[in-house]
Amino acid sequence: MGECYSEFLKYALGDGKELGIVLAPPYVTKMMTQILDITSTDRVMDLATGSAGFLISSMEQMIEDVYKNTAKHSTQANKAILELKTKQLLGIEYNAEMFALATSNMILRGDGSSKIYKANTFETEDSLYVSFAPTRILLNTPFTWDYNGLPFIEFGLDRMQKHGLGAIIIQDSAGNGQATPITQSILTKHTLKVGIKMPIDLFQPMAGAQTSIYIFEAKIPHDFKKPVKFIDFRNDGYKRTKRSLQEVDKPAQRYKDILKIYKQVLNAKLDNSVYEKPINLSEVYVEDFISDSGADWNFDQHKKIDTTPTLQDFKKCVSEYLAWEVSNVLKNQNSMQGGLEENALSPRLRELEKDFKQNGGEWRDIEIHKLFTPQNGGFDIQKIHLNDKGHQVVSAGLENNGVIGKTDIKARIFPKNTLTCDMFGNVFYRDFEYKMVTHARVMCLHPLFELNKKTGLYIASAMNYFKLLFSFADMTTWSKISNLKLSLPVLNEQIAFNYMESYIKELEAYLKVTGLNDYTLSQKEKDALKTFESAHKTERERE
Numbered sequence: 001m002g003e004c005y006s007e008f009l010k011y012a013l014g015d016g017k018e019l020g021i022v023l024a025p026p027y028v029t030k031m032m033t034q035i036l037d038i039t040s041t042d043r044v045m046d047l048a049t050g051s052a053g054f055l056i057s058s059m060e061q062m063i064e065d066v067y068k069n070t071a072k073h074s075t076q077a078n079k080a081i082l083e084l085k086t087k088q089l090l091g092i093e094y095n096a097e098m099f100a101l102a103t104s105n106m107i108l109r110g111d112g113s114s115k116i117y118k119a120n121t122f123e124t125e126d127s128l129y130v131s132f133a134p135t136r137i138l139l140n141t142p143f144t145w146d147y148n149g150l151p152f153i154e155f156g157l158d159r160m161q162k163h164g165l166g167a168i169i170i171q172d173s174a175g176n177g178q179a180t181p182i183t184q185s186i187l188t189k190h191t192l193k194v195g196i197k198m199p200i201d202l203f204q205p206m207a208g209a210q211t212s213i214y215i216f217e218a219k220i221p222h223d224f225k226k227p228v229k230f231i232d233f234r235n236d237g238y239k240r241t242k243r244s245l246q247e248v249d250k251p252a253q254r255y256k257d258i259l260k261i262y263k264q265v266l267n268a269k270l271d272n273s274v275y276e277k278p279i280n281l282s283e284v285y286v287e288d289f290i291s292d293s294g295a296d297w298n299f300d301q302h303k304k305i306d307t308t309p310t311l312q313d314f315k316k317c318v319s320e321y322l323a324w325e326v327s328n329v330l331k332n333q334n335s336m337q338g339g340l341e342e343n344a345l346s347p348r349l350r351e352l353e354k355d356f357k358q359n360g361g362e363w364r365d366i367e368i369h370k371l372f373t374p375q376n377g378g379f380d381i382q383k384i385h386l387n388d389k390g391h392q393v394v395s396a397g398l399e400n401n402g403v404i405g406k407t408d409i410k411a412r413i414f415p416k417n418t419l420t421c422d423m424f425g426n427v428f429y430r431d432f433e434y435k436m437v438t439h440a441r442v443m444c445l446h447p448l449f450e451l452n453k454k455t456g457l458y459i460a461s462a463m464n465y466f467k468l469l470f471s472f473a474d475m476t477t478w479s480k481i482s483n484l485k486l487s488l489p490v491l492n493e494q495i496a497f498n499y500m501e502s503y504i505k506e507l508e509a510y511l512k513v514t515g516l517n518d519y520t521l522s523q524k525e526k527d528a529l530k531t532f533e534s535a536h537k538t539e540r541e542r543e
Contacts, residue, residue, distance in 0.1 A: 049091035054138035129159035147179035175297030177479030183294030377436030396422035412436035425466030429456035
């Protein structure tokens with residue numbers, strides 16, 4: 001009956017969007033109770049009880065713990081179970097319908113409804129928590145609440161026993177900059193221990209929110225000198241559709257293995273032979289430090305990616321730009337700069353780097369927010385607005401450096417000599433003025449220093465790794481990239497822009513005389529390329 005009722009609850013309130021209520025699946029509530037290692041001696045509360053899924057999972061785990069030490073159905077066991085059902089489970093639920101569903105659910109699951117209250121969590125008396133003395137808290141808060149519902153976990157942690165543990169499943173945005181007043185406050189009083197990135201489709205078909213689980217230790221201020229565990233659990237073995245939950249790659253085993261990873265870290269013994277897509281620990285687990293900004297709680301912000309741009313990154317970035325310039329020659333939009341050099345690329349770049357290092361130069365990681373300020377657009381320019389007049393328009397994507405045409409429609413303008421970053425993490429240097437499009441697609445990064453074409457191309461190359469972090473399902477935003485780092489040359493404690501210019505100048509010269517000439521070109525394109533090279537030769541002679 002209990003399992004039947006849980007199935008019914010999936011549809012009891014429609015999609016739950018109006019109330020901001022989306023129920024956590026039972027296999028997730030079970031995993032979270034196991035992560036908190038709840039035993040029969042714990043006192044567990046849920047301050048946004050919903051259908052009581054967390055309390056049920058906790059009650060079942062507590063009963064299992066009783067049976068580990070006591071014979072089933074014995075007088076001692078029955079007494080312990082009655083005690084935990086009536087005194088060790090606390091739930092608060094404000095919505096009347098959900099309160100009725102929660103109490104009914106608890107009764108059908110074996111009755112632990114004695115301490116479920118219909119009340120506004122933030123208006124409850126502290127005496128309730130003093131007498132209850134909670135040691136564990138589990139939460140799936142209303143998504144529509146302020147700060148995505150994060151105030152619930154702060155309220156609960158503040159009322160827990162010292163060293164108590166708390167777990168909340170919540171939208172990613174709460175941990176990456178959208179709830180900083182609360183995240184910063186939490187860190188002054190409590191410790192963030194773990195961040196677990198959950199599947200993007202976890203709450204389908206009810207909601208498409210991207211979520212993470214955060215684990216806390218109560219009443220121990222966060223020590224920023226100690227690392228936090230971050231786990232990527234986006235692949236949990238399930239495929240979710242509007243009609244069904246499909247097992248595609250051993251989900252039950254994956255949920256067991258995620259507990260091993262959480263508890264045993266890199267010593268976890270995983271049997272990858274059972275999976276179609278094996279778990280690579282180095283890809284799904286990382287330990288890293290967080291800042292006191294309260295905006296870096298998510299796995300992707302700590303995923304270990306080599307941020308040092310490779311020669312291939314530079315060649316790709318510069319050659320794409322040059323190919324775009326050549327296409328503009330065909331359109332009589334020649335605005336080239338720079339000059340042709342001899343094509344001995346590698347030795348020249350090695351010598352350039354050697355001289356730079358001998359003079360005391362080095363590469364350092366510099367945070368994005370120290371280099372740029374963001375600007376988002378306010379108008380969604382579409383194909384119907386293109387009329388081949390006015391300014392060029394930038395959209396998301398790699399083709400033609402994201403330029404989709406021209407329009408004279410009234411919209412915000414990108415300035416010259418800036419960078420753009422689109423929703424997929426594609427970064428381009430912009431040498432022209434452009435119409436600004438909606439923030440969901442492209443944002444402008446205004447430099448806090450003097451930028452030119454060559455330094456712009458260098459820095460855009462250093463940001464090439466962004467595209468490894470973001471996708472349509474997890475779009476780029478300023479809050480997600482502001483604390484990311486770029487590996488840039490530094491000399492005498494200053495960013496070495498002269499080195500950047502020299503590096504790109506050598507690379508441009510090489511690609512112009514080797515890369516573009518390797519393409520299969522039409523006669524019209526060959527003529528355009530000659531015009532391109534002739535213009536730069538003249539510029540070279542003037543230099």
